Amino acid sequence: MSFLTGLGCKECDQRYPADRSFICLECFGPLEVRYDYEKIGARLNPAKIARRAPNLWRYRELLPLDGEPVTGFHSGFTPLIRADRLARRLGLKELYLKDDSVNHPSFSYKDRVVSVALSRGRELGYEVFSCASTGNLGNSVAAHCARTGLPxxxxxxxxxxxxxxxxxxxxxxxxxxxxxxxxxxNRLCAEIGDHYGWGFVNVNLRPYYTEGAKTLGYEIVEQLGWRLPDHLVLPTAGGTLLPRVVKALDEVVQLGWADGHTKIHCAQAAGCAPVIRSLHQGLDYINPEKPNTVAKAIAIGDPADGPYVLQDVRQSGGWGEMAEDEEILDAIRLLAETEGIFTEPAGGTTLAVTIKLLHQNRIRPDESVVVGITGNGYKSQDVFMGSARISNVMRPNLMVFREWYESREEALAGASAAV
Ligand SMILES: Cc1ncc(COP(=O)(O)O)c(C=O)c1O
Ligand SMILES: [Zn+2]
Known part of the structure; x- marks a missing residue:
């Protein structure tokens, strides 16, 4: 059964059938998926969701498919981790990490959007799939296409x-x-998408692809026991994730499954922060930038959905900040040392910005905070390659070891006292 009612223009509300359309012919605005929420509410509820398999299709009535998905049966439903050691370091009472660095199979949040785009793309008859990527999206499209045997x-x-x-x-x-x-x-892909009739997941399949990002929002609310957190900090590149998580939170409130209000905060790297600069200057449009940052996954200088990020952050009462490369790398180390999670610079950016928001008192110590960790550090090792050296190399000999250990004993005792 389908709960899709069609596509609608985000700008002028012009309606379109849920076909291969992706741009409004009236105003060139982006199209988004529309649903019959009454029908969804009659059919689905939190108790029913709880009995389903732990993957993103547990919310399938809220995703844009007519029939059965073709991939993503192990994607999504990533851990929401209560991060008490990191919380203590930051002076917070209730901190959680939404850990998409372990998303299946390609270790980033992109496994959500790709699962949905490929499944819908097959329903629309696409036979070849493609994408414009900063890296993670390409990994995910390649992996899901391999699994489904698609070129x-x-x-x-x-x-x-x-x-x-x-x-x-x-x-x-x-x-x-x-x-x-x-x-x-991205510009080249927009030019060739139509010409070859391929399904570009983030170009001509964009209305469906973006819906997959909502699942990160549903999961956070479900994993908190159908409660909205006070704050949610997310990274922004093209601006897919943040507005769709906001859409997800709105939907669960509208369906009566949860209440509360979340302030949404946007994180970017200072070397590519077009959304943050517009936010700080009070603009409602984006001035494109040339990226120069270690956070390459989120280095998009002309974000397609940037204006919607601005709108949603402001409407939620949230804010946004940018982090310098050094702050991003420090935050990666802090997360690894306190919580045992190795994230990539996108995650470091999000944590570094969370720390700034705390210092600015925009997040208060007694409020609940969720930080989105969207990518895996093992995929961006080059940013730390200079430090991948073993400082203690020795002969495998007990005397040699003892001599070294005795010289280090005081430092090691200091470290364990800090636990
Ligand atoms: C690890 C990671 N986090 C976050 C994002 C930001 O995504 P969006 O384009 O949805 O703003 C990306 C995008 O490539 C990414 O790779
Ligand atoms: Zn329009």
Whole structure:
């Protein structure tokens, strides 16, 4: 059974059938999926969701499919981790990490949007899939296409991190590296999408693809026991994730499954912060930037959905900040040392910005906070490669070890006293 009623323009509300359309022919605004919420409410509720398999399809009535999904049966439903050691370090009482760094199978939040885009794309008759990517999306499209036996082409900037290049190549797609940044890649993909009739998950399948991001929001609310957190901090690149998580929170409140209000905060790297700069200057449009940051996954200088991020952050009463590269790397180390989670610079950015919001008193110590950790550090190891050296190399000999250990004993005792 389908709960989809069609597509609607986000700008002028013009209606379209839920087909291959993705841009409004009246005003060129983006199209989004519309649902019959009355029908969904009559059919679905939290108790029913709780009995379903732990993947993103547990919310399938709220996702844009007519029939059965083709992939994503192990994607989503990632851990929401209560982070008490990190909370103590930051002076917070109730802190959680939504850990999409362990999303299946490609270790980032993109496994959500790709599961939905491929499933809907197959329903719409696409036979070849493609994307413009900063790395993580390409990894996810390549992995899901391999699993479903679908041909795929990935377009990335040639400067993408080596682990993310390998993370796509290993699945056997055609991989095209372009001489330029992500915005150049995206422009080319918009030009060739229509021409070849391929399903570009984040271009012509965008209305469906973006719906997959809502599942991160549903999960947070469900995992908190159908409660909205006081604050949610999310990274922004193209602006897919943040507005769709806001849509998810609105939907669960509208369906009567949870109440409360969440302030949504946006995190960007200072080397690519077009949304944050507009937020701080009180603008409702984006001035594109040329990215230069270690946080390559979120280095999008001309974000397609940037204005909606601004709108949703402001409407929620939230804020946004940007973090310098050094602050991002420090935050990655802090998360690894306190919680045992190794995130990539996108996650470091989000934590670094959370710390800034705390210092600004926009988040108060007794409020509940969820930080979105959207990518995995093992895929961006190059940012730390200089420190991947063993400082204690010794002969395998007990006397040699003892001598070293005795010289280190005081430091080690200090570290365990701090636990
Ligand atoms: C790890 C990670 N986090 C966050 C984002 C931000 O995504 P969005 O484009 O939805 O704003 C991306 C986008 O590529 C990403 O790779
Ligand atoms: Zn329109």
């Amino acid at each position: 795929c082409l990935i377009f990335i900037p040639e400067t993408t991190e080596p682990s993310k290049i390998l993370g796509s190549l290993i699945h056997g797609p055609e991989l095209v590296g372009l001489k330029g940044n992500y915005d150049d890649v």
